[in-house]
Structure formats: structure tokens, C-alpha cells
Amino acid sequence: AAGVIQSPRHLIKEKRETATLKCYPIPRHDTVYWYQQGPGQDPQFLISFYEKMQSDKGSIPDRFSAQQFSDYHSELNMSSLELGDSALYFCASSEWLVAVGRQETQYFGPGTRLLVL
């Protein structure tokens, strides 16, 4: 079965640089989520999109922005990178069941490991 695709898988940046992470959800999934996982931490929710509109917002820094495109893929843009942004960034996707008003299980991509030097 098709899974969530994330690119790149690894990224090294300098402080104050910008980075763009991409996510391609599972086909027919209409909701995309972004999470940040620091070393030894649990994943922290950043932001989500449903049908190309922002649906929820977590602890996403103002330096980060994201969007979902017409083909449902999503991009997380990170500017003015700081050392503390070094982390594993996950994208997850799910399907919203309109008939029952319920969000289905989130399936995670393999993650993008970002290192800021």
C-alpha cells in the first residue's frame, strides 16, 4: 500500500538559512499534519490542513509557515533557522469521514531529519 512520502529525508542547513520540507499524503487522504520531534522527545504537533485550508495550529514558530496545494501535497517552510530547530520532522495524513464527522487514523511518513549548524 502507498505510504506518506517526505522529501528530503536528510537536510543540513546553517543558522539563519531557510529550508523547505515536502510531504505527499497517501492517495485519497485529504488532511495533512506536521509534527516536530526533538531528540529523545515525543512528537509535537505543529499545524494541519484539510482540503487546502489550515484546520488546526499547534506550537509552530512564527518563522515557519506551511500550505497544502491542490494536489494535496504540503510544504513546510522554515526561515531564519536556529540550532534548536534541529529535529525530526514528520508529516502525517488521514482521511476525514464526512458522513460520520470523524477524522481517521493518522499515518506517518518516514520523516525529514534536519540538522542546523
Added chain:
Amino acid sequence: AQKVTQAQTEISVVEKEDVTLDCVYETRDTTYYLFWYKQPPSGELVFLIRRNSFDEQNEISGRYSWNFQKSTSSFNFTITASQVVDSAVYFCALSTLYSTLTFGKGTMLLVSP
């Protein structure tokens, strides 16, 4: 606000031992969903199981079993006859109709030969 507590930070067992990972949750919502995810050393997050708040049936899948008890707000995970490949960090998580996933801090399971 939702909260998930995994009191066991790290568990070490020897192969073939049974092991139970504890998960206690807090939510004021009457409809909620509980999950377990596995994160092996390679880093990906693998979905294991989902349980809805209105379905307290326990579940068994091969060597894995889950015990959901609303009375104690617990959703424990047992691995029977553990194997080295079970070594990973296991996260319990909770979501509701109005909130996305809230993860516990994770339990690192180390299975030695």
C-alpha cells in the same frame, strides 16, 4: 486539554519474556481515540492500533495485545514472547473530535538476546 502519561521511561527484558507497556490518559471529551505507535531505531513512526472510546473490547494481534479500561483510563499494551526486533520506543497517543494527536513521552523497550 488532553494528557497521556507513560510512566515507564525504559524497560529492559530478555527475549521470550512478556512485557506490558502502561498508558494512562486524561480527557474531558466523551468521544476520543487511543493509539499506539512504534518508533524503531530507524526513526519512522509505525501505527499499531486504534481504539475508539465507545469500544472497550480488548484486541489481540499475533504477539501483541491491548487492554482498554475506561474505568481506570488506561490503554495498556502487552507483547508476548518478546523478540529483539521489538526493541523500539513505543508511544501511546490520544485524539478527540476537536484535537489532534497528543502523545505520551514514550517508553523505550530494549529486548536483549
